[in-house]
Amino acid sequence: MLDQFEARLDGDFAPMGVETLRAALSPLLPPGGFVADVESLRAFESDGLAAYRSLPACVVMPETTDQVRAVMATCSKLKVPVVARGAGTGLSGGALPFPGCVLVSMAKFNRILSMDARSRTARVQPGVRNLAISEAAAPLGLFYAPDPSSQIACSIGGNVAENAGGVHCLKYGLTVHNILKLEVVTIEGDLLTIGSGALDAAGYDLMALMTGSEGLLGVVTEVLVKLVPLPEVAKVLMACFDEVETAAQAVADIMAAGIVPAGLEMMDGPALRAAEDFAHAGYPKSAAAILLCELDGVAADVEEEIARVTALLTRSGASEVRIARDEDERKRFWAGRKGAFPAVGRLAPDYYCIDGTIPRRSLPKVLTQIGELAEGHGLGVANVFHAGDGNLHPLILYDAGKPGDLEKAEALGGEILELCVAVGGSITGEHGVGREKINQMCSQYGDAERDAFFALKAAFDPDGLLNPGKAIPSLARCAEYGHMHVHAGQLPHPELERF
Amino acid sequence: MLDQFEARLDGDFAPMGVETLRAALSPLLPPGGFVADVESLRAFESDGLAAYRSLPACVVMPETTDQVRAVMATCSKLKVPVVARGAGTGLSGGALPFPGCVLVSMAKFNRILSMDARSRTARVQPGVRNLAISEAAAPLGLFYAPDPSSQIACSIGGNVAENAGGVHCLKYGLTVHNILKLEVVTIEGDLLTIGSGALDAAGYDLMALMTGSEGLLGVVTEVLVKLVPLPEVAKVLMACFDEVETAAQAVADIMAAGIVPAGLEMMDGPALRAAEDFAHAGYPKSAAAILLCELDGVAADVEEEIARVTALLTRSGASEVRIARDEDERKRFWAGRKGAFPAVGRLAPDYYCIDGTIPRRSLPKVLTQIGELAEGHGLGVANVFHAGDGNLHPLILYDAGKPGDLEKAEALGGEILELCVAVGGSITGEHGVGREKINQMCSQYGDAERDAFFALKAAFDPDGLLNPGKAIPSLARCAEYGHMHVHAGQLPHPELERF
Structure with a gap:
């Protein structure tokens, strides 16, 4: 079984004519639910990792869970690969079509089914936008906590597939900590209901297993999310530092004091200067780094914590600590952070956003080493990240028009992850x-x-039809990569390869 | 594969002579690490669910991970069932020996390997007692948050296997939320390192999958736990109610206000009266129910929250709210709660502790219905539970010496879970x-x-050797149970059966 699965992971799928797929799938779908003209398919050729592109054989747009089940059962019988897609805002190529696959767009699953203020939950379809849940919950005094930067566009189904995070995850947890129950359709068309309406569920934790499984184990058709009370007040303070390492140490100091900010974000000099030029947030352009620290809750608690954090930051070596005077200034402080990616985009023709996580104690050391690695490649890096979580987002600056620059950026990205x-x-x-x-x-x-990952995949998807080539490398790939690794005497760069 | 696994789940293992096992296993173990005399085996015949008993073929006591690997690989080759055991304090029979199995005691894995104050983690062996971690972390100003009632005796490995909770889980989460990384030995003797030292890990979430898998997927040999700062102060208040339903509603009101107590526990009349007679905690014996609400954190925050909770409880209909005046009274309030199980044990010759979870909004309704179900069986019930989490612990009172009473208690327990x-x-x-x-x-x-559970089990343990007969029912069992269910016209009672 594993050998066959391995072969399939490497792309050994029989090509399937579009007309065969149309005949098999379009009767299962609503009018217009089967799309195969190349112009329309172009819209689906990549996700947020735009350097990787390939075309599906067709796109299907089911509107009901039964339609998803029928599509999956049929693809399973035909042994044609299936890639599910939410809003396509992902940054690691999770929704990139496998060449010749059936791409299942969940865009029509866009309804909030119910909202329960007493149990603080919302039952939503996977195509609902992340921010739309919080908007709908606001009149009840509630919100959905995980807030990826793309929250205005990304969908909750994609959030589940990637176990998405965001600024508020420091206090409120990742997606997996903010959902209670999932409905999932398997590749065979079975419907699984996993998790429960209560704090725990019996049996293996299939809900956590499915969350972050990147579309390799099933397609989510319904999500029961937790909602949390909107804080009475939220205050933000900005601390400025003359050294990046001092800022990183201050992050560790705040967390060590047992304070759990709603958000604790860091930007280094290049990032904060770009953000300031772009958004006029009020950042001091001479600083080597800034921290933005948001505290939320009941007014009296927040005042107390602001005072503690200010004292801590000053003791940790902040050259200046500024508390946003009013809601306008608070929004400005955040506007700079939220606009940091597009702002950095103005520093160079292209940038490549890396995402890795480290234990907080390693922050100062790793930041120094990222600088050294970048210098080695002759590339610039701007650092913007969820500092409290140890979640780094180095933005590598390059020029795709310059031969070899993309490859250098990818090599540097790989080195940072290692x-x-x-x-x-x-x-x-x-x-x-x-x-x-x-x-x-x-x-x-x-x-x-x-081996455990392979066995687990085979348990849910023995033919390896769901999102092949993603997340879990084949043995052959790792053997080859290990080989390159050893023999080149330096870290290899990931190839932009055909599947 | 599934058919074979099913058959094995139903007990189709070839009997294995003890001398064969001794010859195969004792060379892999330290002196005294292989035990097979019946007198010694008796100590392992049950766990905290003492009504179920059976003897293993032998007990092995490895001292190193390599020894665990060797034992597992050998059992896998011999196709002999394996049951791992921590401290044996579990209440659902998870560590109950499968007849003729090899019981792997992890008692010798009792060392705290390291403690890191900066990253707030401890690396511990699975046999370390839950409370021992907090005791060792106290000089660093830290503690390990999940605190099952058995925390003085239960081991962290067992906590991982059962995804253990406790009073503090309302604020700090279950075991799965308080661990970062696991080392696990598979039935084939492979060593898996899952999770990471950072907030997220790549690939399927094997750590969450392993947590709560009740010994069916592997044996934990090392745990990296999170530690949290000891709160500056902890205050507890007791609220008294004339109606159980009013108390249940007050729980919902506190949670709806966005307050997250460190603990929010409820006892009904029978439980609080038994606890008061036993522990002299200062509970009002005329009350229909009491709530204990602990708030912890920085002094000023706690004072503010105590005031808010007091106002809320009064508005929700509490007849009296008492704040523990000092640390002595706080400890007395908790001593009553912690002694509630043995206290209830004095109300009847035997009691049976049920564990189920419901959405908080259903608390009032479910409590009423539990009372009605108990009345139908002519049995008494005392309710003690983690109210904030919706985690019920009805204690069913019965007399094992009275023919039919145990069966009635088990039938009632089943009905409450349904x-x-x-x-x-x-x-x-x-x-x-x-x-x-x-x-x-x-x-x-x-x-x-x-089907998903079976496939997943088969992926890790194709021969069904790990802890057979637990957690996941066979198809045959459910068919039979469903059959009884339909035809008897009432809920069947679980049989105390031979495997």
Whole structure:
């Protein structure tokens, strides 16, 4: 079974004519639910990792769970690969079509089914936008906590697939900590209901297993999310530092004091200067780094914590600590952070956003080493990240028009991720592995863990039809990668390869 | 594969002579590490679910991970069932020996390997007692948050196997939320390292999958736990109610206000009176129910929250709210709660502790219905539970010496769990399914979920050697249970059966 699965992971699927697929699938779908003209398919050729592109054989747009079940059962019988897609905002290529696959768009699953203020939950379809849940819950005094930067566009189904994070995850947890129950359709068309309406569920934790599984185990058709009370007040303060390492140490100091900010974000000099030029947030352009620390809750508690954090930051070596005077200034402080990615985009023709996680104690060391690695490649890096979580987002600056520059950026990205592994961290914080980091999975795990991943995949999807080529590398790939690794005497760069 | 696994789950293992096992296993173990005399085996014949007993073929006591690997690989080759055991304090029969199995005692894995104040983690062996971690962390100003009632005796490995909870889990989460990384030995003797030192890990979430898997997927040999700062102060208040339903509503009101107490516990009249007679905690014996609410954190925050909770409780209909005046009174309030189980043990010759979870909004309704169900069986029930979590612990009073009484207690227990399922909850909160609740798993899940459980089990343990007969019911069992269910016209009682 594993050998066959391995072969399939490497792309050994029989090509399937579009007319065969149309005949089999379009009767299962509503009018217009089967799309196969190349112009329309172009819209689906990549996700947020735009350097990787390929075309599906067709796109299907089911509107009901039964339609999803029928599509999956049929693809399973035909042995045609299936890739599910939410809003396509992912950054690791998780929704990148497998060449010739059936792409299942969940865009029509866009309804909030119910909202229960007493149990503080919302039952939503996977195509609902992340922010739309919080907007709908606001009149009840509630919100959905995980808030990826793309929250205005990304869908909750994609959030579940990638176990998405965001600024507020420091206090409120990742997606897996903010959902209670899932409905999932398997590749065979079975419907699984996993998790429960209560704090725990019996049996193996299929809900946690499905969350972050990047579309390799099933397609989510319904999500019961937790809602949390909107805080009475939220205050933000900005601390400025003359050294990046001092800022990183201050993060550790705040967390060590037992304070749990709603958000604790860091930007280094290049990032904060770009953000300031772009958003006029009021950041001091001479600083080497700034921290933004948000505290939320009941007014009296927040005042008390603001005072404690200010004292701590000053003791940790902040050259200046500024508390946003009013809601306008608070929004401005955040506007800079939220606009940091597009702002950095103005520093160079292209940028490549890396996502890795490290134990907080390694922050100062790793930041220094990222700078050294970048220098070695002759590339610039701007650092913007969820500091409290140890979740790094180095933005590598390059020029795709310059021959070899993309490859250098990718090589540097790979090295940064392997540095995360070396200090006991992970090659992903919130973006997932997808196609992007598949080689680094060979560094993160050994044979025993990989065997467990394969066996688990085979348990849910024995023919390897669901989102092939993503998240879990084949043995052949790791052998080859290990080979390159050893023999080149330096870290190899991930190839932009055909599947 | 599934058919074979099913057959094995139903007990189709070839009997294995003890001398064969001794010859194969004792060379792998330290002196005294292989035990097979019946007198010694008696100490392992049951866990905290003492009504179920059976003898293993032998007990092995490895001292190193390599020894565990060798034992597992050998048992896998011999196709002999393996049951791992921590401290044996579990309440659902998870560590109950499978007749003729090799019982792997992890008692010798009792060392705290390291403690890191900066990253707030401890690396511990699975046999370390839960409370020992907090005791060792106290000089660093830290503690390990999950605190099952058995924390003085239970081991962290068992906590992982059962995803244990406790009073503090309302604020700090279950075991799965308080661990970062596991080392696990598979039935084939492979060593898996899952999770990471950072907030997220790449690939399928094997750590969450392993947590709460009740010894069916592997044996934990090392745990990296999170530590949290000891709160500056902890205050507790007691609220008294004339109606159980009013108390249940007050719980919902506190949680709806966005307050997260460190603990929010409820006792009904029979439980609080028994506890008062036993521990002299200062509970008002005329009350229909009391709530104990602990708030912890920085002094000023706690004062503010105590005031808010007091106002809320009064508004919700509490007849009296008493704040513990000093540390002595706080400890007395908790001593009553912690002694509630043995205290209730004085009300009747025997009691049976049930563990189920419901959405908080259903608390008032479910409490009423539990009373009605108990009346139908002519049995008494005392309710003690983690109210904030919706985690119920009805204690059913019976007399094992009275023919038919145990069967009535078990029937009532089953009905209460099915009531939890009916309101959207779960048949377990923190005790696991084990052998105890295996029939109710047939109510909790349908065929599709059960198939997923089987496939997942087969991926890790194709021969079904690890802890057979627990947690996941066979298809035959559910068919039979469903059959009884339909034809008897009432809920069947779980049989105390031979495997």
